[in-house]
Structures are given as C-alpha cells and as structure tokens.
Amino acid sequence: MEHKVQLTETERDSIRLAASRILAHSGFRSSERSSRLFRYLVDKAIDGEADSLKERYIGHEVFGREVGYDTASDPVVRNAASETRKRLRQYDAEQGSAEEVRIALPAGTYVLDFSFSPQAVQQDTSPSEEQFDAGIPRKEGTVPELPVSESRFPIWKKLPFAYSIAAIALIGNLLLAAIVYRQKQQSGATQVSLIAPDPLWRPMFATGKEVFIALGHAEGRGEATDSTVTLTSSGLQRITVTDLKAYTNISGFLQLHGHSFQMRTDAETTLLDLRDRPIILIGNHNNSWARRLTQNLRYRFDFDEEDIGKPNRVSSIVDSQRPGLRLWQVPIPTGPSTQVDYGIAGRFLDPVTGGIVIYLAGAGPVATQAASEFLTQQRFLRDLPESINDPKVSFEVVLKTPIVAGVPGSPEVIATDIR
Numbered sequence: 001m002e003h004k005v006q007l008t009e010t011e012r013d014s015i016r017l018a019a020s021r022i023l024a025h026s027g028f029r030s031s032e033r034s035s036r037l038f039r040y041l042v043d044k045a046i047d048g049e050a051d052s053l054k055e056r057y058i059g060h061e062v063f064g065r066e067v068g069y070d071t072a073s074d075p076v077v078r079n080a081a082s083e084t085r086k087r088l089r090q091y092d093a094e095q096g097s098a099e100e101v102r103i104a105l106p107a108g109t110y111v112l113d114f115s116f117s118p119q120a121v122q123q124d125t126s127p128s129e130e131q132f133d134a135g136i137p138r139k140e141g142t143v144p145e146l147p148v149s150e151s152r153f154p155i156w157k158k159l160p161f162a163y164s165i166a167a168i169a170l171i172g173n174l175l176l177a178a179i180v181y182r183q184k185q186q187s188g189a190t191q192v193s194l195i196a197p198d199p200l201w202r203p204m205f206a207t208g209k210e211v212f213i214a215l216g217h218a219e220g221r222g223e224a225t226d227s228t229v230t231l232t233s234s235g236l237q238r239i240t241v242t243d244l245k246a247y248t249n250i251s252g253f254l255q256l257h258g259h260s261f262q263m264r265t266d267a268e269t270t271l272l273d274l275r276d277r278p279i280i281l282i283g284n285h286n287n288s289w290a291r292r293l294t295q296n297l298r299y300r301f302d303f304d305e306e307d308i309g310k311p312n313r314v315s316s317i318v319d320s321q322r323p324g325l326r327l328w329q330v331p332i333p334t335g336p337s338t339q340v341d342y343g344i345a346g347r348f349l350d351p352v353t354g355g356i357v358i359y360l361a362g363a364g365p366v367a368t369q370a371a372s373e374f375l376t377q378q379r380f381l382r383d384l385p386e387s388i389n390d391p392k393v394s395f396e397v398v399l400k401t402p403i404v405a406g407v408p409g410s411p412e413v414i415a416t417d418i419r
Helices: 009-024 032-046 055-063 076-098 118-122 162-179 202-206 241-256 288-293 367-376
Strands: 101-104 113-116 211-215 261-265 279-282 299-302 313-319 326-332 340-349 356-362 395-404 412-418
Touching: 009 032, 009 076, 009 101, 009 113, 009 241, 032 055, 032 076, 055 076, 076 101, 202 356, 211 241, 241 261, 241 279, 241 356, 241 367, 279 288, 288 356, 299 340, 313 340, 326 340, 340 367, 356 367, 367 395
Parallel strands: 211 261, 211 279, 279 356
Antiparallel strands: 101 113, 299 313, 313 326, 340 356, 340 395, 395 412
C-alpha cells in the first residue's frame, strides 16, 4: 500500500466511496458518535484542512461544546477518537484486504491516514474499470461482471447467478435500510456536513427533510400506482445492475453527508410518498414516476414501447425546443460494437409534489451509472454554476459517456439547460 498526503481528485472520490462503505459497517452503524467524528475527519481531509484540527475545535464543531470548554474534564473528542480507531481496525480486519483504500486514525492525532493499493495508485494515470465502477465492492469469486449487451436486462432473468445477484441486492437494501437514520442533535450540537458544499445539492439538503429515492424496476413499463406495496425481496430481484450501481453511488453520497433517506421501487411508490419532500428519481424507461414528473422538461427520453421486441430499435434523448429530431441515440439492445451511451442528470422544483427533484437516467446500458457519478463526484460538481443554488432554478445536462469493455467512462456534458 502507498501512503499519500497530496490527493488527486480521483483519490478523493475513492476516499469518499471507501468512507461510505465504512460508515455502513456494523461497527459504525452502532455508534453515532464514531460515525459523526469519522465523517467530519473525512470531510476535513478531502478539503485539505486536516492539519488544522485541534481537540477543542472538534469538540465545538462536532459535539456542540462551547468554544472554550475544558478538554481535560470533558474528553468527549479523545473518547470518540479512541472508539473510532478501534472500529476502523475492526473494519480493516474484516474487509481491509479487499479494499483499494485503507483509512486509519493513528494514535495521537486527528488526521486520517489513507493507504492506496498499487491498483488504486495506478488508476491516477491510467483510467480503468475500477476508477469508474463505484458499485458494490466485489471480492474474487463473487458475481461475475455482466457483458454490456446484458446489463440493461432484469437481474432476476440472469442465470445461473440470478440468485447470487438477488441476494446481493437484498442484503444491500437491508444494509442501507439499517444505516438510514435521522440525525439526532445532542443539546447544542452542530450537524456535520448536512449542507452540501455545491449548489446542486445545497437546496435539497437545506430542507432538512428525509430524501425519498424512487428506483426504477426492471419490469418498469407499468403505470405508476397510488396503492401502497411493502418492499419485498421479489421487488429487489427486478432491479437492473446499472440502476443498482447508481443507487449505491447516490446512497453513499447521502450517507457521507449525514443525510437520511429511504428507497422504494417506482411500482411501490405512491403520490403520498412523494409529496412535500426532496426526491431522487433513478431511471426513466423503467421508472413510471420519472417519466411522469419529467415529461415537461426540455431534455427527455423518447422510447416507443410499441416497438418492444422488434429489431433495430433505438432509445433517444430529444430536445423539446427542436421537435421531431432524435439527437442522441443508443441502439437497443446494445452489443459489443456500442461505444457510447447518453444520459440526463438534473434538478427541478416539481409543482405536483411540491418538492425538489434530482433526476438521473440513461438511454442505454450504462449512462444511469455515469450520471450518478456526475452527481456525486467533486470533479464534476465543483464546475457547476452558483446560479443553480436557487431551488427554483431548473438545471439539466445531457451526458455523453464512452463505453470501454462494458464499463462507463468519464461522462462529458454535451448540452445544458438552466432556467
């Protein structure tokens, strides 16, 4: 492992992903104090402010103590740091060999230490699959990678490993459900990282409300329903691989920023679930709520359901200001010759639900995952205009994503609409 002090943007993104996995571990889920301190220290390290950390400052920022409190009589920071070190060692003992980034809190300091595997270090100069694949951590001998031509099809139809993928989806959902919590402030405490640093997420986080994620399901050409259905393992088996990876990126980002959320598939979501709260919509063709709420946006998808099953179909993104033109197309089904995918990411204030909506979807097999990376990685977020900090401002981008061996490359913005 190589220890790094000066971090590249790719390394920062890798740290964020590793931190979200650590926070999902049972050792941290059972300790709000350790989770809050760890999240705070990660944020400071990524922002390049770790060297300025002092015990009294942390006590004030994280645990709500008075600025001049007596650290000798109130060792809350030292105790939390000791617990965090123990929990990091526990996580490392259980998962460390499979991690590309190891995070430790050395004794006598509040500065985190990051150790990168040779593979992770090499990725800084040679982008590879792992740089862009921010999905579920994989160990040797687990679920094989889906070919690009199969990645848009339902997980539950993939044999012989369908049961393995369904089990991963179910375990992932149960794990994420377990870590969803509402931040409970101690008396006078300041919530850490509740307000996002970028203008895209800031209005959503500023509401202070739990985020609702509506995830497309693989059968998703049915109409949205107003009936309530309890989330079941059979529903999870119908989540596509690319949507599951996008959900992992989004939920990890929310968890890292200390924001609570819940998820249901679109078929299990009612209008009552969506009213007066921030919403994240993942998918379009397979997400009936996404199709309904985004139908008046400038950029939207064009997919003729009457052509399902016919050869030479295309999934397109169209511009409502240029009617009749299918500007960006992806063949369905895709094959080895497919080298590019297109997606949409954006945010708008929805008049039907009364809440802020963040939306991401792809025309083809991998662009939904690429759109989730665009929405959660600082190398993209830092370039967004401050004008979208206004929650009433609608923002849309069309993304072009190269496909390399079935894996999405870095998304490129090819069209933008701000109004």
